[in-house]
Amino acid sequence: MKKIITIAILFFSFVSFAQIKVIETVPVEKLGKVNNNYIQKIGDEYTVYYTSILNDDDSSPLRKFSFKNVNNDYTNLYNIIVGGFTAAPLYDIKLELPNNYIWLHYTGNVVPDKATVQFMVSSKDRDSATNSVSEPFVKDQINKLFQK
Numbered sequence: 001m002k003k004i005i006t007i008a009i010l011f012f013s014f015v016s017f018a019q020i021k022v023i024e025t026v027p028v029e030k031l032g033k034v035n036n037n038y039i040q041k042i043g044d045e046y047t048v049y050y051t052s053i054l055n056d057d058d059s060s061p062l063r064k065f066s067f068k069n070v071n072n073d074y075t076n077l078y079n080i081i082v083g084g085f086t087a088a089p090l091y092d093i094k095l096e097l098p099n100n101y102i103w104l105h106y107t108g109n110v111v112p113d114k115a116t117v118q119f120m121v122s123s124k125d126r127d128s129a130t131n132s133v134s135e136p137f138v139k140d141q142i143n144k145l146f147q148k
Contacts, residue, residue, distance in 0.1 A: 050135070
């Protein structure tokens with residue numbers, strides 16, 4: 001009888017543990033950081049967090065845009081941004097992401113060390129008039145942000 005009770009207790013305890021499942025998680029990597037601006041990687045998705053200089057009613061000035069690293073898009077974005085610093089004359093570059101449009105707005109002298117770039121981000125969602133502009137970055141800050 002003791003064996004039957006022991007087996008029954010073990011069986012019920014095993015069944016109760018079967019309710020808990022271990023879910024595989026993907027590690028969050030924080031890449032480069034400049035002031036409050038940083039890039040975060042979760043799996044193959046990159047999210048760029050930046051401080052918006054536009055004053056609006058939201059409590060947090062931190063904004064973001066995300067994209068998946070399909071066809072090495074992370075490195076391509078870095079190359080596009082850095083390539084814009086050496087363009088003569090400096091001109092804006094418009095990019096399309098899955099949920100946003102991003103203008104890379106360049107200002108400054110023709111000398112690459114003095115030029116700056118800002119992210120001007122607008123949402124593709126027509127119901128949401130989300131527009132924001134990042135603080136200006138020089139080339140060294142972009143290198144640090146992208147860890148290059």
